[in-house]
Structure formats: C-alpha cells, structure tokens
Amino acid sequence: MTEGLPSIYLARHGETAWSLSGQHIGVTDPPLTERGERDVVRLPELLRGLTFQQVFTSPLQPVARTSDLAGHGAVAELDQRHDPPAAAPMT
Template sequence: MTSEAGRPELWMCRHGETEWSRDGRHTSTTDLPLTEAGEQVATTLAQRLAGTSFDLVLTSPRLRARRTAELAGFGDAVVDGDLVEWDYGDYEGVTTDEIRRTVPGWTVFTHPSPGGETAEQVGARLDRVVARARGAGGRVLVFGHGHALRVLAARWLEQPVLDGRNLRLDTATISTLGFERETPVLLRWNTEA
C-alpha cells in the first residue's frame, strides 16, 4: 500500500464521533466536541499512524477535527480553513430523513442546501487542498470531516464532486490517496487498521 517513490500521498483522517455525527445530523459550522467514545477511538489513530512520517499535517479549524489531530499525536497540525465541512446552511443539525420529508431524494451531492455551499464552491476550496498537498512534495496528513473529505478524494482522483457520494467515510478512519505512475489513485479507504 505505497504510492510510487517520489509521488505525493494524501492521508486523510475523519474526526472522531460527535453527538450529531452519531445521530446522523448534518454538522458543519456547529462546533461540537467529541463524545467520550469519539475521544477513545481518536486516540487509537496515534498507534495506527505510528511509524509513518509526514511532510505536512493539516487540520480543519473545527474543534472536533483539531481534537482528533491532538489525540492522534498531531497537536501541532496546521489549521487550514479549506478543510471545513460542507456548509449545510438551513440543514445544519437536521438529518437526511428530516430533509427528505419536504425534498424527496435529497442528498448534499445532488441537491442545494439553502443558505449553504454549492457543490462547486466545496469543490473549489478542496481543489486548493489538493494543490497544497501535491505541492508539498511528499506525504501529507489531513484531519477533517465526512462530506468534505469525500469531495477531497474525488477531486484528488480528478473526478467531479458528485463522485464523492460513492465513498462512504466513517468517523476516525484512515484513507490514503496516491499515484500509480502519473494517475492519481485510491490506495486505501475507510480503514480502521
């Protein structure tokens, strides 16, 4: 599971569980702490990442991502505002089932979020993270959020934002993106090991 020598890698960790992530509530700007279970599983990231060196470590400014980075042993991670979660606007704190009562078939990838970000806006800011990671010239680790990291992976793979819908991402998991020759590829996804 290694990228080709000399090619950049992007390692991604989704933050540990919060009350709202546990309950399926869309959480972007609401700055919730990790649950006790979220803190416990976030500490396991330290041993899962042990022995791997990183040229750059970035984190979303949200408390849940910064705390996960800290518990994983990366308390000095650089805050990058482009790593914040998709802004859900009026759907902040609301579940998909609740939204679908008035907007059948709604997903963040295919429908608007009134008062929030568009897919194009999210893609544009995560394109900046891709450029920063590739420009770092080595192995980069980021701590972030479910939907935003799914978009980040799609953009790394040079796919449209919509393709992030095909990449389920659980809390406190590790995913790795890299290259095979000149082609950006998925090296591992949504792992707990």
C-alpha cells in the first residue's frame, strides 16, 4: 500500500433487540438495549489517540445514539441517504 492513504474506521451500532435476536433491522428504528449502550460507551477508549477528519452517521436511532455515546454526536454529519421512512413499523 502507498503511504499517506487515509484510514477509514467503521463502527456498527450497538446492540438492539432486533440484532440480539438475529433479525435484520433494515429501515426500522429500534433503540439500543441497555447492554448496547454499555458496550458503546467503551468505544472512545478503543479509539483513543485517533483524530478523525470526518464522522458520518445515519439518522436511525441506534446509529445516531451510538455516535452520541461514542462522543461524536456533536461533530457527526448526518447522511440523509439513510433517512428512515416516515412510519417505519417496529414489529
């Protein structure tokens, strides 16, 4: 690899009831579980010492909450391509 190429870090959202049961979340908008929130608050420690030029997040609740708990909520840019539909059912 050529030196000087940017690095990209990806973080998946924390656990939701749907991800816990193995269901695909798709465009539904379930909240993080308590364990999901506890796990996500450890993310800043894992990323310590790294500086990010840009942080992107989806407006979906588990993703946006993960970004907030990881300490990037204030600087994260919303990626509107992932807007949830107006009435995404949670069944």
